[in-house]
Amino acid sequence: MEWRSEGVLLAVRRHGENAAIIEVFTPDHGRHAGIVRGGTSRKLAPVMQPGAQLHVSWRARLEDHLGTFTIEPLKSRAAQVMDDRKALAGLNALCGLLSFALAERDPHPDLYDRTIALFDLLGANPHWPLAYLQWELALLEDMGFGLDLSSCAVSGTTQELTFVSPKSGRAVSSSAAGEWADRLLPLPACLRGVGDGSLDEMSEGLRTTGYFLKNWMAPQLGNKPLPPARQRLVDFFT
Amino acid sequence: MTQSNKDIDALIEMMAKLPGLGPRSARRAVLHMIKKRSLLMMPLADTLQTVAATARECLNCGNIGTTDICDICESEKRATGEICVVEDVADLWAMERGQVFKGRYHVLGGTLSALDAIGPDELRIPKLLDRVTSEGVTEVILALNATIDGQTTAHYIADQLEARQIAVTSLAQGVPIGGELDYLDDGTISAALKARKAI
Numbered sequence: 078m079e080w081r082s083e084g085v086l087l088a089v090r091r092h093g094e095n096a097a098i099i100e101v102f103t104p105d106h107g108r109h110a111g112i113v114r115g116g117t118s119r120k121l122a123p124v125m126q127p128g129a130q131l132h133v134s135w136r137a138r139l140e141d142h143l144g145t146f147t148i149e150p151l152k153s154r155a156a157q158v159m160d161d162r163k164a165l166a167g168l169n170a171l172c173g174l175l176s177f178a179l180a181e182r183d184p185h186p187d188l189y190d191r192t193i194a195l196f197d198l199l200g201a202n203p204h205w206p207l208a209y210l211q212w213e214l215a216l217l218e219d220m221g222f223g224l225d226l227s228s229c230a231v232s233g234t235t236q237e238l239t240f241v242s243p244k245s246g247r248a249v250s251s252s253a254a255g256e257w258a259d260r261l262l263p264l265p266a267c268l269r270g271v272g273d274g275s276l277d278e279m280s281e282g283l284r285t286t287g288y289f290l291k292n293w294m295a296p297q298l299g300n301k302p303l304p305p306a307r308q309r310l311v312d313f314f315t
Numbered sequence: 316m317t318q319s320n321k322d323i324d325a326l327i328e329m330m331a332k333l334p335g336l337g338p339r340s341a342r343r344a345v346l347h348m349i350k351k352r353s354l355l356m357m358p359l360a361d362t363l364q365t366v367a368a369t370a371r372e373c374l375n376c377g378n379i380g381t382t383d384i385c386d387i388c389e390s391e392k393r394a395t396g397e398i399c400v401v402e403d404v405a406d407l408w409a410m411e412r413g414q415v416f417k418g419r420y421h422v423l424g425g426t427l428s429a430l431d432a433i434g435p436d437e438l439r440i441p442k443l444l445d446r447v448t449s450e451g452v453t454e455v456i457l458a459l460n461a462t463i464d465g466q467t468t469a470h471y472i473a474d475q476l477e478a479r480q481i482a483v484t485s486l487a488q489g490v491p492i493g494g495e496l497d498y499l500d501d502g503t504i505s506a507a508l509k510a511r512k513a514i
Contacts, residue, residue, distance in 0.1 A: 090431075094334055094335070122462075123500040123502055123503060124500055126462055126463050126502070127463045128463065150500065150501070152501070153500060153501045153502035153505075154502075155461075155462070155463055155502045156488075156501070156502035156503070156505035156506045156509070157505070158463075159461070159463075159466045159488075159506070160509070162470035162473075162474070165463070165466060165467055165470060166467070166470075168463065169463065169467055305432070305434060309471075
């Protein structure tokens, strides 16, 4: 068995003295693990940092074997984010959530494209947190837990959408919320892709997506806790 | 196989578990020691026994020595008000090899890792914060690896120390001595360019 693709490195673990087991997110093969011989060598170690975009070639005798990767760097992102603590937290949250959410070898080509676009923004564009919020919505969507924020679930209106129902994942307008308002989740404008995302709005947006990641998605993945890296990112906005 | 061969095989097997040694090189090392029994093997066995009984982590900094408080922490000359934070004892020993840093150290025992669920409490970060107060530290030098996990840890520690009136610095990143640009990865070149200085 053999295939070639490009992918983004999510995680690296030492294996024996010189090798490493890596996890890459590829467009055609999803999250895929494999061994890199000599992966801890001085030559490869700088390349094998989470977030790096690689050209990977995977080979194994049988399809269900772990297999070995040979890698070539396409784009290193470590230097881009290392000086920027918030961007670094964003990169960790991205890699952590992808490792957490994606089933092995299950392709998500659209999510891959969005992920690469977001990686490119980290540390390079000050508005990357807004893109990150949209990415979390895309992750939920791709995993089958998409939110409908286009119109009010009660009245159908597209005006004054200020809440999200934790039960249906649909938007609710402020007039329709009534006495239920305190039981609903906030729907800041930035979650609908509008506005420049103040600190408060980002915090509210992450609270809302975090609710669905934790209460909708995580239970389907064995009820594991969300990766702590996401919480560290959230802490920057609270 | 005789009993004596079994013992030798067991020794080879144990040696082969050491980093850098495989079964063949372990066999060669054992054979060499047997040939130099009195000169090498017996003193080595004695030393191993002594170190196995006495080696311990310094209660203050996490360095490995044979006393509860290591020589560096004991030395008044090293009380310069500077603490160099490293990930592992091997890093501390590497820094000492350079003989440039004259302050004290703090070994974290790892780095924050989201995937391996290593949080601040698994590392010696609370002890570092205590030391900064109790030892009158004026500068904390973060000598952590230039990896994503290393720098995540560095930023975390810097955040924790932000409220205290001390300098928090980190090692520079860039072209190594003797390094050729052609052989450097993109990340290193990018970091080196960002940290360029006037000549």
